[in-house]
Amino acid sequence: MIEYRTLRIALLGAGSVGAQVASLLLEHGDELAARVGARLTLTGIAVRDLDAPRSAAIPRELLTTDARKLILGADIVIELIGGLEPAREYLMLALSSGADVITGNKALLATHGDELFDLAEQVGAQLYYEAAVGGAIPIIRPLRDSLAGDRVHRILGIVNGTTNFVLDRMDTDGEEFGAALATATELGYAEADPSGDVDGYDAAQKAAILARLAFHTRVPVSAVYREGITGVTAEDVASAKKAGYVVKLLAICERVPLDEGGEGVSARVYPALVPRSHPLAAVHGANNAVFVESEAAGSLMFYGAGAGGIETASAVLGDLVSAARRHVVGGPGVAESVAAELPVLDISRVTTRYRVTLSVLDRPGVLAEIAGVFSEHGVSVEAVEQTVPPAAPPGEEGTASLFIGTHAAKESALSGVVDALSRLEAVVAVRSVLRVEGE
């Protein structure tokens, strides 16, 4: 038998992903040793409560409540406890001690990424986080390595399985948001408190991580524009469908040329209309996909399960093999560059196409009045569609639905249009404003 050197692996957290990582590590130990050139020894699993109920895969003798001691005796630390503290403190400790770190903690990276990456660079340690975005889907590594010689222009990501499941139900079965969310909760695709998902917080964290990596610049999660899907109605989805679109919650990272020269970066999350012919339109259920447009490689898409214990564990194991190989090979790691120092733009400076839905009074001259508002703000109208209104009761004015598609326009101009429209007497309500992406 070959004598391998030993690498000491500390695992923080024994939840659904942690249990799978432990089990894969223990089960495939020999195979991993052969692939890595070193034996990966799980030295302990840090938990808060030794007696909490756990998966059978977790050997009880490995459990410890002394995370700090475990960390200080490790070559590689895997953090799967989630949340900001004590995860941040533990990882700072691990990096300070020279250990490489693997994390799936998107909230931590989006919030304290700068601090962690800076420390890693300073001490020559590596920070791996494939599991933080897109679950099992390899997306961090392709962006970091495969496209390293290329130039990414735009990323459109379906990075939240819960919202994709809900929107897919609404599209397929015509359900209202509430009913679709109830189904998602029942089937385990949504948490008891779904706000982190449906309000777009989870997707915004992932957008910050992807934008930083793709554009080599700092993107604080606070600078990511965010709208959730709670306002998306069955009518929005049905009308989008009729017009050849599907509604998807997208995390969008984009290089934007500036009027004053140079370029900036936009990172934003909102429900958008995606053409049905676009590869992202075929991403159903709780799956994730990241669509990348780059200068040389053209359009690429990475698709797969965006969550799940074993799927995410696969991403962690991939990172572990990379980290372990680095230990075997030796030498300093490669720091992630944020040298580009691009400004992160406010949503008002972003350009897209829009689809605006209005309730308007059904009387002569209304269309001309509305068209005038768009034109005054320099927003060019591409198509208008009006539903035949039901007959109004005698003596009352009927209302009609009006769908207006625009050509590309700045968000600031469109905001001006919406403001002005809502002040028109003939406009009963601005029912929705959805942006069009992926054209």
Added chain:
Amino acid sequence: MIEYRTLRIALLGAGSVGAQVASLLLEHGDELAARVGARLTLTGIAVRDLDAPRSAAIPRELLTTDARKLILGADIVIELIGGLEPAREYLMLALSSGADVITGNKALLATHGDELFDLAEQVGAQLYYEAAVGGAIPIIRPLRDSLAGDRVHRILGIVNGTTNFVLDRMDTDGEEFGAALATATELGYAEADPSGDVDGYDAAQKAAILARLAFHTRVPVSAVYREGITGVTAEDVASAKKAGYVVKLLAICERVPLDEGGEGVSARVYPALVPRSHPLAAVHGANNAVFVESEAAGSLMFYGAGAGGIETASAVLGDLVSAARRHVVGGPGVAESVAAELPVLDISRVTTRYRVTLSVLDRPGVLAEIAGVFSEHGVSVEAVEQTVPPAAPPGEEGTASLFIGTHAAKESALSGVVDALSRLEAVVAVRSVLRVEGE
């Protein structure tokens, strides 16, 4: 300005990919230096004929006909000349001299991969080949690194753009093979001699490369079962469409449990029926996609442009950045393991579902007779569909079309069925046998 060390890059070949690599390397020199931590200096471009017409991107003063001299003075050699010789000789020379090698040469890897990988391991050099499969799509690196801690069960790949374009036309426009191929040639998606693509040779080479990498075992291209698409008719495509399938030329790599215990590997290429709900069914035009099923990560798909000068150049640049970083970091590379030593199975030992199309005499008892043949060979029939035959001229027997879908069965059993059917008097012709994949 930062002083970087210099890495000497030799480029072999100045075709469409080579010209793009040269141009990206020269244009983005500073950006690459910052990302890599070393200046990448293109020391020369080896060509056969100095005076052949070339892209404007190629600086004439870099051209040389002395490939050997260029190679011996390089840290990293990029081979984009294609073909077996002198490519093999040049790469052996490069590896022997300790240079890392980047190649997009699938024929070479599929044929002489063992020799090249063995030498690389022996001398501690690295062999990168992201461009050999799927053009710009990162697929080699995800299989090698991201899924290194996982276990791949099956790969279904649309890895040839020409055949996907042709089959997509047949599916979308109902064209016959010949007409669709003529369109592909006209639009530049097929070469003047399309046999390498339409007969499946190109896909078979890629299947050998993917199977080797995914299953850590040697897979000679001669062991890859291969059928092309020249026999696929408009009728096959239309009837598949009616039944909810689309015909795609797939490269399939699969772990197969053996009856005698243990497991083997199957690598095969043929036109297969893919359910329309499968992500691969949405891959249109000349695009490529590789669908990977693994134990932990579940189903993943990698999608993008499968060919094209600049797209393939992007993959080469990604490899170059990896290779250059390794030079900066130092240390030996990681050899690709073929330690699993699994047997590569003959097609007769593979199990799939089938759809058989027959022309049969339209007379009583035929269906029972045919069903008997399937049953005798232990192949279970799932569905039978018969077209209403046109009225036969007086005095003649009419013929009907019969479509028979089977449950999963061994290829050897199905061969027996087809043999027996073709000997039946009532069977006018076995018009097609297509396998069903991706269910």
